[in-house]
Amino acid sequence: MSESGIPSGYRAAAVKAGIKASGNLDLALVVSDRPRAAAGTFTLNRIAAAPVQWDRARVPSASVRAIVVNAGNANAATGAEGLADVERTARAVAQAVGCGVDEVLVASTGVIGRRLPIEKLESGVRAAFERLEASPAAFEAASHAILTTDTRPKTVSLQAEIAGRPVRLFGFAKGAAMIGPRMATMLGFLFTDANVAPADLQAALSEAVERSFNCISVEGHTSTNDTVLLLAGGDGPQLAGDDLAAFAALVDEACTKLARMIPEDGEGATHLITIDVVGARDREEARTIARTVADSALVKTAIHGADPNWGRIVSAAGYSGVPFEESELSLELNGIPLYRDGVPLEVDLAAASASLRGSFETTILLTLRRGEGSIRFWTSDLTAEYVRLNADYTT
Amino acid sequence: MSESGIPSGYRAAAVKAGIKASGNLDLALVVSDRPRAAAGTFTLNRIAAAPVQWDRARVPSASVRAIVVNAGNANAATGAEGLADVERTARAVAQAVGCGVDEVLVASTGVIGRRLPIEKLESGVRAAFERLEASPAAFEAASHAILTTDTRPKTVSLQAEIAGRPVRLFGFAKGAAMIGPRMATMLGFLFTDANVAPADLQAALSEAVERSFNCISVEGHTSTNDTVLLLAGGDGPQLAGDDLAAFAALVDEACTKLARMIPEDGEGATHLITIDVVGARDREEARTIARTVADSALVKTAIHGADPNWGRIVSAAGYSGVPFEESELSLELNGIPLYRDGVPLEVDLAAASASLRGSFETTILLTLRRGEGSIRFWTSDLTAEYVRLNADYTT
Numbered sequence: 001m002s003e004s005g006i007p008s009g010y011r012a013a014a015v016k017a018g019i020k021a022s023g024n025l026d027l028a029l030v031v032s033d034r035p036r037a038a039a040g041t042f043t044l045n046r047i048a049a050a051p052v053q054w055d056r057a058r059v060p061s062a063s064v065r066a067i068v069v070n071a072g073n074a075n076a077a078t079g080a081e082g083l084a085d086v087e088r089t090a091r092a093v094a095q096a097v098g099c100g101v102d103e104v105l106v107a108s109t110g111v112i113g114r115r116l117p118i119e120k121l122e123s124g125v126r127a128a129f130e131r132l133e134a135s136p137a138a139f140e141a142a143s144h145a146i147l148t149t150d151t152r153p154k155t156v157s158l159q160a161e162i163a164g165r166p167v168r169l170f171g172f173a174k175g176a177a178m179i180g181p182r183m184a185t186m187l188g189f190l191f192t193d194a195n196v197a198p199a200d201l202q203a204a205l206s207e208a209v210e211r212s213f214n215c216i217s218v219e220g221h222t223s224t225n226d227t228v229l230l231l232a233g234g235d236g237p238q239l240a241g242d243d244l245a246a247f248a249a250l251v252d253e254a255c256t257k258l259a260r261m262i263p264e265d266g267e268g269a270t271h272l273i274t275i276d277v278v279g280a281r282d283r284e285e286a287r288t289i290a291r292t293v294a295d296s297a298l299v300k301t302a303i304h305g306a307d308p309n310w311g312r313i314v315s316a317a318g319y320s321g322v323p324f325e326e327s328e329l330s331l332e333l334n335g336i337p338l339y340r341d342g343v344p345l346e347v348d349l350a351a352a353s354a355s356l357r358g359s360f361e362t363t364i365l366l367t368l369r370r371g372e373g374s375i376r377f378w379t380s381d382l383t384a385e386y387v388r389l390n391a392d393y394t395t
Numbered sequence: 396m397s398e399s400g401i402p403s404g405y406r407a408a409a410v411k412a413g414i415k416a417s418g419n420l421d422l423a424l425v426v427s428d429r430p431r432a433a434a435g436t437f438t439l440n441r442i443a444a445a446p447v448q449w450d451r452a453r454v455p456s457a458s459v460r461a462i463v464v465n466a467g468n469a470n471a472a473t474g475a476e477g478l479a480d481v482e483r484t485a486r487a488v489a490q491a492v493g494c495g496v497d498e499v500l501v502a503s504t505g506v507i508g509r510r511l512p513i514e515k516l517e518s519g520v521r522a523a524f525e526r527l528e529a530s531p532a533a534f535e536a537a538s539h540a541i542l543t544t545d546t547r548p549k550t551v552s553l554q555a556e557i558a559g560r561p562v563r564l565f566g567f568a569k570g571a572a573m574i575g576p577r578m579a580t581m582l583g584f585l586f587t588d589a590n591v592a593p594a595d596l597q598a599a600l601s602e603a604v605e606r607s608f609n610c611i612s613v614e615g616h617t618s619t620n621d622t623v624l625l626l627a628g629g630d631g632p633q634l635a636g637d638d639l640a641a642f643a644a645l646v647d648e649a650c651t652k653l654a655r656m657i658p659e660d661g662e663g664a665t666h667l668i669t670i671d672v673v674g675a676r677d678r679e680e681a682r683t684i685a686r687t688v689a690d691s692a693l694v695k696t697a698i699h700g701a702d703p704n705w706g707r708i709v710s711a712a713g714y715s716g717v718p719f720e721e722s723e724l725s726l727e728l729n730g731i732p733l734y735r736d737g738v739p740l741e742v743d744l745a746a747a748s749a750s751l752r753g754s755f756e757t758t759i760l761l762t763l764r765r766g767e768g769s770i771r772f773w774t775s776d777l778t779a780e781y782v783r784l785n786a787d788y789t790t
Contacts, residue, residue, distance in 0.1 A: 047713030047721050077709050077721070079738040112706020113739045178693055178707075182714065219692035221707070222714035297614035297692065297777070298573055298785055305786025311507020312573075312616070314472050318442030319577065319617035326442050326472070343474040344508045382692070384779035390693055391700025 005136055005157035007168040007193035008234070009033040012138040013131035014145035017124025019072035019110070019117060027121070028069045028142035029128040030191065031097055035063035036233035038105065039202035041209045043226035044182040050075045050082035051106040052227055054090065058102055060198040064231055065099040067189060068125060069146045071174070073110040073117070076224035085116040092122045096129035107187050107227045109148055109174060143172035146187060149389060150176045154261040156254045163243040165236050167194040169250050173228075173258040177267040177390065180220035180295065181213050187227050188213060188258055193234035194247050200239070204248035205230045205255075212255035215287065215377045218266040219386070220295035228255070259378070266380025267389045271303050271356075273379050275364045280373035285322050289366060290377035292320035300382035303362055308352035310338045317366055324368055332365040341369075400552030401534055402563040402588035403629070404428040406527035409540035412519025414467035414505070414512060422516070423464045423537035424523040425586065426492055430458035431628035433500065434597040436604045438621035439577040445470045445477035446501040447622055449485065453497055455593040459626055460494040462584060463520060464541045466569070468505040468512070471619035480511040487517045491524035502582050502622045504543055504569060538567035541582060544784060545571045549656040551649045558638040560631050562589040564645050568623075568653040572662040572785065575615035575690065576608050582622050583608060583653055588629035589642050595634070599643035600625045600650075607650035610682065610772045613661040614781070615690035623650070654773070661775025662784045666698050668757045668774050675768035680717050684761060685772035687715035695777035698757055703747035705733045712761055719763055727760040736764075 010032055017027040040059035042052050058064075068089060075082045090104040097104075108116070132138070143153040158169045171190035178186065196204070209228055230251065239247050264272045275293055280286035293299055296316040302309040310333055317329060327342035334355040338347055356362060362381075405427050412422040435454035437447050453459075463484060470477045485499040492499075503511070527533070538548040553564045566585035573581065591599070604623055625646065634642050659667045670688055675681035688694055691711040697704040705728055712724060722737035729750040733742055751757060757776075 043714075045710060045713040046715075046717070046719055047709050047724075074706070077706055077734065077737070077739060079721075081738075111704070112710055113734065114706075115739075178710070180714070221691050221693045221711060224706075224710045224713060296616050297781075298616045301782050301785035304782065307787055309506070311469070311472055311509075311619075314442050315440060315507055315573070315619045316616060318440040318619060319438075319575070320441075322441070324441055326474075329442075339472065339508065342472070344472060344510075382782060384782045386692075387696050387699065387777055387779045387782060390696035392702055 005168065006134060006139055006170050007191050009193065010191050011132035011134045012142040013128040013133065014141035015124050015128045015131065017070065018120045019070055025141065025145035026070055026072045027124040027128055028145040029066065029125065030142060031066045031132055032231060034233060035065060035103065036231040037062055037196055037198040037201045038064035039198065039205040039230045041206055041228045043223055045222050045224050047077050047224045049108060049225040050078055050086045051108045052225060053083060054086045055105045055227060058105065060202040062198050063103055064105055065103040066093050066097050067105045067229060068093050069107045069187065070121060071109050071146050071148050073108060073114055074112045074225050075108040075116050077113045078115060081115060085118045088118055089121050089125065092125040096126060105229055109146065109187055109225055112224055139170060146174045148174065149267055150174050150265055152265060154258055156257045158250055158254050160246065160250050162194060162246045163236060163239060167192060167247065167250065169254050171254050171258055173262065175262040176265050177218050178221045178223040179216060179218035179262055180222045181216065181226050182222050186223040186225050190230040190254060192232045194232050195234045195236050195238050196232045196247060197238045200244055201230060201232050204251045207248065208252040208255040211252060212259035215375060216259050216263050217291060217294045217379045218263055263378045263380040268383040268385030269380035270383055271362045271381040272360055273303060273362045273364060273381065275377040275379065277366045278374040279368040279370060281371040282373035283375055286373045286375035289317050289320045289322050290375050292316050293364065294377055294379035297382050303356060304381040304383050306353050306357035308333060308349050308356065313364060314339055324370060328369045330367040334363055400563065401529060401531055401565050402586050404588065405586050406529045407533040407537040408523040408526040408528065409536035410519050410523045410526065412465065413515045414465055420536065420540035421465055421467045422519040422523055423540040424461065424520065425537060425584065426461045426527055427626060429628060430460060430498065431626040432457055432591055432593040432596045433459035434593065434600040434625045436601055436623045438618055440617050440619045442472050442619045444503060444620040445473055445481045446503045447620060448478060449481045450500045450622060453500065455597040457593050458498055459500055460498040461488050461492050462500045462624060463488050464502045464582065465516060466504050466541050466543055468503060468509055469507045469620050470503040470511050472508045473510060476510060480513045483513050484516050484520065487520040491521060500624055504541065504582055504620055507619055534565060541569045543569065544662055545569050545660055547660060549653055551652045553645055553649050555641065555645050557589060557641045558631060558634060562587060562642065562645065564649050566649050566653055568657065570657040571660050572613050573616045573618040574611060574613035574657055575617045576611065576621050577617050581618045581620050585625040585649055587627045589627050590629045590631050590633050591627045591642060592633045595639055596625060596627050599646045602643065603647040603650040606647060607654035610770060611654050611658050612686060612689045612774045613658055658773045658775040663778040663780030664775035665778055666757045666776040667755055668698060668759060668776065670759045670772040670774065672761045673769040674763035674765060676766040677768035678770055681768045681770035684712050684715045684717050685770050687711050688759065689772055689774035692777050698751060699776040699778050701748050701752035703728060703744050703751065708759060709734055719765060723764045725762040729758055
């Protein structure tokens, strides 16, 4: 990432607070030198983590100064004590920064159902505050500190000229399992120096999330902690009209790039599967079909095994709940037509298998004849390595 | 199974028709010596197999004489040719038996999207007809012929005295993957000598299926071919009132026993997981929670690894779509209380892990405080062996 990738006025730091058993970096702090507008999207899981409850009550906001994130403990299913721990964490940040406690947003990821080691959090916050830097290296360290089973950090850095001014957008995310977002994914953070009104910022983020983080899955398990936050603010007048649309497109591009990195790094993944559904009645119908195909263990294992067992794909579409007729459905796998208008085609299955074996990227195109609704969805395959990783995670 | 287990007037046979590449038994035929009432429940998958479309149009029926089942080819996603193949199969049976083509029901299981080898089916039907026997051994062979990746046959044999007469009920089923029934499972067949009106028979079967086959999953993929059929008919007046209720209880017991055998034999399974949800608003709400927990790859891998990572269970309940409050939820795992009214309990996790490691059977109890709705649901765990089996099934 270039030096210029970090929008002006943001500083970051990462420390080893002692939350992860591994002793790795586990606490990230990002502080803004001025109040920023903030937008967020969050999990729809009824067991929403304590930090999700905290943030949800505060965004969209006209004034946020800091985001603090810990890995190694999700602070979810922790009851009233968990909420009290979030407040203590936010208070520690507010005291260091010299801002109000409501100007601090919080996120957590890790094991569910365990109390946060709150003293470690508090001293970690103080240590991180002392190290804040505006450098790309500091943001890189922050992007490492929020990881759990991810094998690599996930960052995006974009620039554009909007309303005659340079706009920078930097973001980072984490996630490799418990990925089945219905609202956002676990976790994404975006920072920009564009000046955008809070309501416009929320609208831009919500729409981008619908087309990015809400279009990915690993195993379809919607996390308790899914959170995407976007901070914005800078010089010049607030963006409006075409300028606001240009900004929204930038947010969309950043979210899509980050979201795609998550199934690409899905636990044990050997294929990144892109599912296009076109010709559905509307976008939600297309998403329902895409998600059902993406979450089918039988589809995922077939692709892992380079097995062109395409019946599993149309069968998954068939139980998605979308009331299409069989004669409306067509399928291509890696560009090879397999099924058209409900009728199987003559196919060289050996060639189809070879195309699956030869490439990390796999494409599925499902075409209906119901309307103009479409979606692009990304998922990973299901491997024995995924099972191994998840059969022994907490103990 | 005792000699008396087969209800009177039914004969069965199984042959190697050459449909399975392995050359094993792959065609089962059951013929009744008189017309029977018939009830059925079927998949809700929009890609319903051709034999499902055939049967669905004919049950409930007052007059069925035969059921023919093949394994090795699902005859699903096969278009109009697939339907024509079902009709040719039924016609071959009708000609041998000397009955109407509409008195023959058909079921198939195996790979999706391939044309049936119809001549092999037709000669298999003729060969099976020559071998029909009323013996338990013949029904045992039939129960073998319908298997695909199952490791063992699944049969049930019950007797009761109803309305002063002995009633016998024999059933067999198959299924080890692509198990996520929404209406029935793939495949179950039940035969009785009780005399029951078609509408009453359908009501008894539908209710039993709601509490049995619709309460199991392996990986949650609803098959294109799910079918449960129940034939009934015998001497004496048609059952009514308490006698009909006693018969319905017998059907319920048979369906529950067969259904449970499916996740017990789930592909690669090392645990049979029984999920009880109580205190939901109604049965459907309880089922939704149970199914979401059952289909979570993270819950299934944790139990496989004897990992008491109970946060995954409450998290799955949380994204089920049921709008409960966190403070209404409690959890026990193998009888060990872990979470009560939204608050984690002090737990000996090593003891919880040992209880998972020591037993094939695992119990999950989720308690809500919303009403009187409850369900019992069964599933299997997710193992590397499941992945191996499904990464290379057709090729």
